[in-house]
Amino acid sequence: MSTTRYFIELAYKGTEFSGWQRQDNAVSVQSTIEEALSTILNKPTQITGCGRTDAGVHASQYFMHFDCVGDLPKDFLSRLNKFLGKSIAINRVFPVADDAHTRFDATHRSYTYYMNYQKNAFNHQLSWYYYSGRHLSVDKLNACAALLMKYDAFAPFCKTGSQVKTMNCVLTRSEWIAYPETNQLVYHVTSNRFLRGMVRLIVGTCVLVAEGKLNVESVDASLKAQTSLEKSWSAPADGLYLSEVGYDYV
Numbered sequence: 349m350s351t352t353r354y355f356i357e358l359a360y361k362g363t364e365f366s367g368w369q370r371q372d373n374a375v376s377v378q379s380t381i382e383e384a385l386s387t388i389l390n391k392p393t394q395i396t397g398c399g400r401t402d403a404g405v406h407a408s409q410y411f412m413h414f415d416c417v418g419d420l421p422k423d424f425l426s427r428l429n430k431f432l433g434k435s436i437a438i439n440r441v442f443p444v445a446d447d448a449h450t451r452f453d454a455t456h457r458s459y460t461y462y463m464n465y466q467k468n469a470f471n472h473q474l475s476w477y478y479y480s481g482r483h484l485s486v487d488k489l490n491a492c493a494a495l496l497m498k499y500d501a502f503a504p505f506c507k508t509g510s511q512v513k514t515m516n517c518v519l520t521r522s523e524w525i526a527y528p529e530t531n532q533l534v535y536h537v538t539s540n541r542f543l544r545g546m547v548r549l550i551v552g553t554c555v556l557v558a559e560g561k562l563n564v565e566s567v568d569a570s571l572k573a574q575t576s577l578e579k580s581w582s583a584p585a586d587g588l589y590l591s592e593v594g595y596d597y598v
Contacts (some may be wrong), residue, residue: 349418355411355444355598356395360436362406362585363473369400375434377401384431385414388421398450399457402545404585406474408460408474411450411593412478448597456520458538459547461583466531476587477551480559481533488558493535495568496522496550503555504567504575507545507582517541524554538592547588552581557558 358381370382378397383585385393398411421427429438464471465481482516496502496519503515521538535551556562556579566578 349412350417351417351446352443352447353413353415353448354420354441355413355448355450356441357416357439358410358412358437359439360410361407361434362401362404362465364435367401367403367405368397368407368410373475379411380436384428387431388424388427389416396450398454399542399590400544401588401590402548402585404473405588405590407590407594410590411443411454412474413450420558431525444597450593453595453597454593455492455596456538456540456592456594456596457542457590458521458536459542460589460591461535461537461551462587462589463533463535463548463551463583464531465533468531473586475532476584478555481555482531483553484533486524486526486533487583489533489535489554491564492554492557492567493524493537493550495564495571499571501574502543502571503545504570504577504580505546505549506543507549510544512543515543517543517546522550545582548582548585549580551583551587553577555583556581 360377365377368377370376370378378395382393382395393414395412395414398564401407416589425438425441462475463481464475464477465479467477500518502517506515518540521536523536525534527534553567557564562579570577
């Protein structure tokens with residue numbers, strides 16, 4: 349029997365997980381899905397994701413792939429959703445070329461960060477509640493966000509201890525938008541790749557600039573020299589979503 353590679357498009361709420369990647373003695377999105385797949389397919393099944401998300405980070409669009417010998421079982425998608433509980437939703441599954449790869453073939457990824465400055469019980473763990481956000485200048489937030497578009501290396505925004513070969517990223521969007529009707533400030537960023545912890549560090553830096561605790565000139569100097577920021581702060585995981593992953597063939 350022949351082997352077919354499948355892509356799965358899914359979404360998940362990251363609150364109850366230790367992140368995407370399988371870990372010892374922790375519940376991850378990857379391990380949860382692999383257990384469900386292995387049960388349904390009646391054989392150990394490993395999956396490959398389009399990237400890693402940290403503990404508490406969400407994904408409104410995510411892709412993973414796996415290989416299956418023969419046809420998928422009847423009602424595969426609905427059965428998989430039943431196994432996975434409420435925090436993971438499988439949206440579609442489709443066959444792809446044997447060498448298609450959810451991580452390496454992605455052309456871009458987009459993240460969205462939600463900040464609410466009015467307490468909302470229905471946004472608990474799904475948005476960062478920051479009361480002082482009501483006083484932040486969107487112009488100052490965007491002054492910092494726009495600065496990033498001038499650069500293609502982002503060592504100041506890489507989590508300490510990360511082992512990567514390059515700090516280069518090609519950003520095509522970095523923008524804050526205010527939604528006063530819903531008491532929200534939302535950050536949008538798109539790049540061909542991201543460094544570990546990069547988006548939360550960017551959000552934290554933008555907030556520090558808007559609060560006058562850090563100036564744009566200092567951020568600019570750090571980016572030019574590729575050195576640590578004068579002040580660095582990582583925004584909470586609650587508000588961060590992997591919101592889009594692009595492929596040439598999907």
